[in-house]
Amino acid sequence: MALTMMTWLFAIPLLGVVTGMRTMTAMAILCWFAYAGHLPLDDTWAFWAAKLITAIVFSIFAIGEYVVDKLPKTPSRTAPFPLIARLVFAGLVGAIVAAGLNGSGVESVILCIGGALVGAFAGFLIRREIVIRLNSKDWPVALVEDASAILGAVLAMGIVTG
Template identity: 40%
Template sequence: MTHFIVLVLALFIGVVAGLRTFTAPAVMAWAAALHWINLDGTWVQWLSHPVTVAVLTLLALGEFVTDQLPSTPNRTVPVQFIARIVAGGFAGAVLGTAWNYTWTSLGAAIIGAVIGTLGGFAARQRLVAANGGKDLPIALLEDGVAVLGGLAIAVLTSVV
């Protein structure tokens, strides 16, 4: 896979983390477990272990639930923002490791996480306003975009 394609996919997996923090690492864990990416002998080979996949999947599912709660802080507060950058960077580095582009993929994914966090926040605000203030349908739409986008990226890593 060319360096450019890996960087684009890393940028997009970062965007996914910007939308939903744990979805991007969970998707990369599933990609590794399903052998869509080869992480054998790398610093992150543990990601494909069934326990890791299960934990990250449960964290992602838990995030889908907690995102709907009115007490959940805004994604742009420092703790939430930093978590999305870290998760996105990690997922991008994992993706890049499969093709020996760890560091540049890390950088691309961090940029993607910032774009996903800020862009996702702005888009959600606009869509909720356009939807008469009803947040739940927009939150569920965002969940779907994150999951389907993450899966599309994982599938592309296996076929490109």
């Protein structure tokens, strides 16, 4: 019971926060957990997320996102297109988790999208504030954000999969 509550009140929104910070990270981590058999997706519409090729493709996308994020001309995550992409992927992550848990897809999608909004805007503001206060370059702070996103996704999926 307690693990179920932690999953719905903490882990699923945390996956959304991670998606708001880095669009592909939560999806890549979720796919690896599903591929390893920790999130049962067989006999669900999301069976494709548990395939090795899917985990590899989303991992490549995530690594590409880490690189592109450090480029000076990369648009803000709060700009319309990047924000919409984050919300779409958050909804997908939430729906896949719900499929693996035989839970409510609507609730999971809402929790994940809400987390993505928090992750996108809070992540942007916190990163900007740290750079300003430390009078530093952006990329070291972005690397810490990358690591935080990965650790957050692994923690959340660890809770989801029990």
